[in-house]
Amino acid sequence: MESFSFYNPTRVLFGKGQIGKIGKELKKADIESCLMIAGGGSIRKNGVYEQVCESLKENKIEWIESWGVQPNPTVEKVREMITLAKESSVDAILAVGGGSVIDSGKATAAGIFLNDIWNAYVDKEKIIRALPIFTILTISGTGSEMNGNSVLTLSSEKKKWSISSKLLYPKVSIIDPSIQATLSFRQTVNGAIDAISHILEYIFMNETAIVTRNIDAGLIKTIVKMTDRLQQVANDYTARANLAWSATLALNGISGVGLQGGDWACHSIEHALSAIDPKIAHGEGLGVIFPAWIEYVSEREPNRFSWWVKEVCEEDSVARALRKCRETLKRWGSATNLRELGIRESQLPEIRDLLLTYGPIGEIVRFRAEDIEALLMLAY
Numbered sequence: 001m002e003s004f005s006f007y008n009p010t011r012v013l014f015g016k017g018q019i020g021k022i023g024k025e026l027k028k029a030d031i032e033s034c035l036m037i038a039g040g041g042s043i044r045k046n047g048v049y050e051q052v053c054e055s056l057k058e059n060k061i062e063w064i065e066s067w068g069v070q071p072n073p074t075v076e077k078v079r080e081m082i083t084l085a086k087e088s089s090v091d092a093i094l095a096v097g098g099g100s101v102i103d104s105g106k107a108t109a110a111g112i113f114l115n116d117i118w119n120a121y122v123d124k125e126k127i128i129r130a131l132p133i134f135t136i137l138t139i140s141g142t143g144s145e146m147n148g149n150s151v152l153t154l155s156s157e158k159k160k161w162s163i164s165s166k167l168l169y170p171k172v173s174i175i176d177p178s179i180q181a182t183l184s185f186r187q188t189v190n191g192a193i194d195a196i197s198h199i200l201e202y203i204f205m206n207e208t209a210i211v212t213r214n215i216d217a218g219l220i221k222t223i224v225k226m227t228d229r230l231q232q233v234a235n236d237y238t239a240r241a242n243l244a245w246s247a248t249l250a251l252n253g254i255s256g257v258g259l260q261g262g263d264w265a266c267h268s269i270e271h272a273l274s275a276i277d278p279k280i281a282h283g284e285g286l287g288v289i290f291p292a293w294i295e296y297v298s299e300r301e302p303n304r305f306s307w308w309v310k311e312v313c314e315e316d317s318v319a320r321a322l323r324k325c326r327e328t329l330k331r332w333g334s335a336t337n338l339r340e341l342g343i344r345e346s347q348l349p350e351i352r353d354l355l356l357t358y359g360p361i362g363e364i365v366r367f368r369a370e371d372i373e374a375l376l377m378l379a380y
C-alpha cells in the first residue's frame, strides 16, 4: 500500500430535521453574522430557506443574503459576493445549496483576503486565510460539503479550474437527505454519476490499496442501486440517504486513501465541456467522458481494468463492462455521447485547444493533443 496522509476536519450533521441546528452551530463557533449564499431559488420552494432563517433568528445570528449562483458557477459572480462580504464585515460564510453554491462560498471565504480570487485558481496567489465556512447541502454528488476543493469558471477565457486548500474545508456541513426529494431525477442522476466518477478517478491508480478499493466498489454499487430505486420512487428516503452519504464519502478523502491522488483526466476534460457550454451539467458530461476514457486507456493497459471489470461491474471483459455502464446511463436517461450533450463535431478542435491550456491532463496516460482528439472522437 502506498504511503498516504489523511485529513478531514469537517463535522457533518446528517439526517432528517438537522437543518434547524445551523443557528446553534454558528453560535457555538462564536459567529455573530454571516453571508448566506444561495442559487436560483430551489431552497425557497422546498422549505430549506425558511428553516435556515428561523434557526438563525432563534440564535440571534445576523445575516445578509446573496442569491443567483448558477450551475457551473463563475468567478465574476464570486467577485460580487466578495465585495458584499467585505462591505458588511461578516464573520462567516453560510452556503445553502449544491456544489455550485458551496464552491462559490468557499471562494468568497478565501477571496476576501486576496487581491483577486481568480489568482488562486491560476497559482498566482496562495490562499492564506479564509472565513469559516458552514454549509447546508441540497444536492448530493460533488462531495464539496466535506472537502477543501472549489471549482469556478472564468467565463471570458472559458477556463473552469479548481483550487484545493485545507482552509476551505467546511467547519460544519448539514446533510438532510429528505430535502433532496424535490430534485428532478435528472439532477439526482447527475449527482450520482459525479460521485461514481470521483471514485473512478482513484481506483485505477494501483492495486495495493485493497481496503480502499473494496470500500470504493461498495460505494459504486450502492450509488447505482440507490439511483435505480429513486428512479422508481422519488421519495424513497432510505435510497436518498444512502446515495447522499455515499456521494460524500466518494470525495472526502476516504475513497482515495493510498491511491496516489487519483488521475483526474476525465474531470479536466469534462470541465472544458462545461466551460464551453455552461448548460452541460458536470455529472452528465462525465457520463460521456469516463466510458470513452476507459475504452481508450484500456487498449494500452488492459490489465489495469481487470479488477474493476470483475469486482465492480461483475463482468468478464472491458467491452462488456462498458456496455453495462452505458446501458445504465441510458436507463437513467443520461447522455452517452457528445452529440447528446449538444456538442457539434466542428467544436472538437476548440475543446482540444482549450484543454491544452489547462495544464497536464491525466496521470495513468498523460493526454497530449492527439490523445485528446482520439478520446473526443470516441466520445462523439
Ligand code: NZQ
Residues within 6 Å of the ligand: 038, 039, 040, 041, 042, 043, 046, 069, 070, 071, 072, 073, 097, 098, 099, 100, 101, 103, 138, 139, 140, 141, 142, 143, 144, 147, 149, 150, 151, 179, 180, 181, 182, 183, 184, 187, 190, 191, 194, 251, 267, 282, 283
Ligand atoms: O440553483 P438552485 O435553484 O438551488 O437549483 C439547483 C441547480 O439548478 C438545483 N437544486 C439543488 N438542490 C435542489 C435543487 N433543485 C431542487 N431541489 C433541491 N433540493 O440543482 C441544480 C444543480 O445544482 P449544482 O449546485 O450546480 O449541482 P452540483 O452539486 O452537482 O454542483 C456542480 C458543480 O460542482 C463542481 C462542478 O464542476 C459544478 O461546477 N464540482 C465541485 C467539486 C468539489 N467542490 O469538490 C468536485 C466536482 O468534481 C465538481 O467539479
Ligand code: ZN
Residues within 6 Å of the ligand: 142, 194, 195, 197, 198, 267, 282
Ligand atoms: Zn466531479
